[in-house]
Amino acid sequence: MDSSATTMVDPQSIPIDQIDVSDPKLYQEDAHWPLFERLRREDPVHYCADSAYGAYWSVTRYEDIVAVDSNHKIFSAHHAVMLDDGRHSGQTEDATVMLPFLAMDPPEHDKQRKIVTPAMSPANIAKLEATIRRRVQEVLDMLPIGAEFDWVPTVSIELTAQMLATLVNYPLKDRHQLVRWSDVSVGIPGDGVIDSWEQRDQELKLFAQTFLALREERRAAPPTSDLISLLAHSPEAQDMSIQDYISNVILLIVGGNDTTRNSMSGSILALHDHPEEWAKLNANPALIESMVPEIIRFQTPLIYMGRRATQDVELGGKLIRKGDKVAMWYISGNRDSEAIEHADRFIIDRPRPRQHLSFGFGIHRCVGNRLAEMQLRILWEEILKKGWKRIEVTGPVRRAYSNNIRGIVSLPVRIHA
Numbered sequence: 001m002d003s004s005a006t007t008m009v010d011p012q013s014i015p016i017d018q019i020d021v022s023d024p025k026l027y028q029e030d031a032h033w034p035l036f037e038r039l040r041r042e043d044p045v046h047y048c049a050d051s052a053y054g055a056y057w058s059v060t061r062y063e064d065i066v067a068v069d070s071n072h073k074i075f076s077a078h079h080a081v082m083l084d085d086g087r088h089s090g091q092t093e094d095a096t097v098m099l100p101f102l103a104m105d106p107p108e109h110d111k112q113r114k115i116v117t118p119a120m121s122p123a124n125i126a127k128l129e130a131t132i133r134r135r136v137q138e139v140l141d142m143l144p145i146g147a148e149f150d151w152v153p154t155v156s157i158e159l160t161a162q163m164l165a166t167l168v169n170y171p172l173k174d175r176h177q178l179v180r181w182s183d184v185s186v187g188i189p190g191d192g193v194i195d196s197w198e199q200r201d202q203e204l205k206l207f208a209q210t211f212l213a214l215r216e217e218r219r220a221a222p223p224t225s226d227l228i229s230l231l232a233h234s235p236e237a238q239d240m241s242i243q244d245y246i247s248n249v250i251l252l253i254v255g256g257n258d259t260t261r262n263s264m265s266g267s268i269l270a271l272h273d274h275p276e277e278w279a280k281l282n283a284n285p286a287l288i289e290s291m292v293p294e295i296i297r298f299q300t301p302l303i304y305m306g307r308r309a310t311q312d313v314e315l316g317g318k319l320i321r322k323g324d325k326v327a328m329w330y331i332s333g334n335r336d337s338e339a340i341e342h343a344d345r346f347i348i349d350r351p352r353p354r355q356h357l358s359f360g361f362g363i364h365r366c367v368g369n370r371l372a373e374m375q376l377r378i379l380w381e382e383i384l385k386k387g388w389k390r391i392e393v394t395g396p397v398r399r400a401y402s403n404n405i406r407g408i409v410s411l412p413v414r415i416h417a
């Protein structure tokens with residue numbers, strides 16, 4: 001079956017000034033594409049005067065997004081990475097409080113980023129490779145051949161949960177608790193994860209208690225390469241407030257959870273929708289190298305990142321005023337054919353596959369990018385070793401109700417041996 005969009009919005013029927021791409025339903029229905037296509041063409045720096053999160057600007061072209069993301073002095077991340085700053089949604093606190101250095105400017109940003117960066121160094125993640133590969137093999141070995149099953153919980157969630165447990169050295173048997181906390185921390189009431197902001201706060205309190213106790217445990221033990229041990233022993237992390245420590249752990253768990261999980265599910269969907277690319281891959285497994293960044297571009301796991309203007313600034317002929325909210329729609333920039341040839345197509349042997357916006361640009365560029373790529377590379381190396389004919393998507397794709405995380409909630413598949 002064709003797994004493409006089910007609900008299409010006619011982009012021409014909406015007056016341009018009424019286009020509001022922040023509606024989470026658009027992404028749940030995969031119905032945002034024509035709106036962004038029109039914005040890139042007619043109004044690439046677009047003002048939305050009224051949305052559930054108040055007024056905001058949309059930056060939709062590749063080059064403009066790079067310009068905003070690279071200019072942290074004029075476009076501040078300070079409590080601004082989400083359109084929802086709590087004032088409009090009834091949230092009990094600013095959503096960005098949970099995302100510490102992602103939502104900070106220098107010098108505080110640089111100081112905190114420096115503390116966690118060693119955990120993501122090539123040398124450190126190389127140490128995880130053998131464990132991750134063994135776990136991928138175990139999960140793939142269990143899959144039913146010829147019978148329908150849901151790829152998302154069986155493979156994508158399972159593998160990312162195991163990766164997170166490895167990263168923070170958490171008991172493997174309790175790995176799904178990490179996923180739950182990650183889901184809760186980015187949940188919106190009514191999205192099927194949480195029912196109210198109070199519920200979120202309650203569940204995250206337990207998270208905080210658990211990880212404060214873990215830090216004490218790691219402090220009492222010799223340093224190891226896991227992230228909590230790193231935060232427990234790093235001299236720079238000693239004066240970190242409890243709130244910052246907890247938020248940093250959440251950031252790393254959230255950063256590694258949805259994004260990697262949805263890239264895995266997205267890769268199955270993209271190869272199902274592009275059988276010619278599956279054929280290319282089978283004929284030449286070395287293409288995994290260039291396919292991995294293409295998967296991440298095509299999926300664009302984080303739909304946008306927000307900023308706030310620190311001064312009046314002109315962008316694309318528009319005047320953005322000091323204090324205005326600005327959303328960089330990575331999902332749109334990654335489909336900008338002015339910057340990326342045949343941007344709407346999934347092509348696994350692109351000559352410059354890393355030319356995409358999915359990891360952002362500038363000082364906030366994703367610290368976990370190598371880990372995410374490694375996880376996807378191992379998954380596909382192990383899938384190809386199985387010699388399966390194809391992985392067919394057999395039922396409707398269910399997508400997440402979110403304007404921030406491009407999530408695949410359910411993906412029924414059948415493996416053809």
Ligand code: HEM
Pocket residue numbers: 069101102103113167251252253255256257259260263296300301302305357358359360361362363364365366367368369371372
């Ligand atoms: C395919 C997977 C991933 C994608 C698409 C992704 C995407 C992003 C994006 C768009 C940003 C913000 C960039 C900006 O504002 O310019 C970011 C930041 C970040 N990511 Fe990732 N990410 C992924 C995987 C990971 C993993 C596996 C981890 C860690 C386990 C991680 C941890 C972080 C952290 C800590 C930041 C904050 C960096 C900063 O503010 O300096 N990410 N990521």
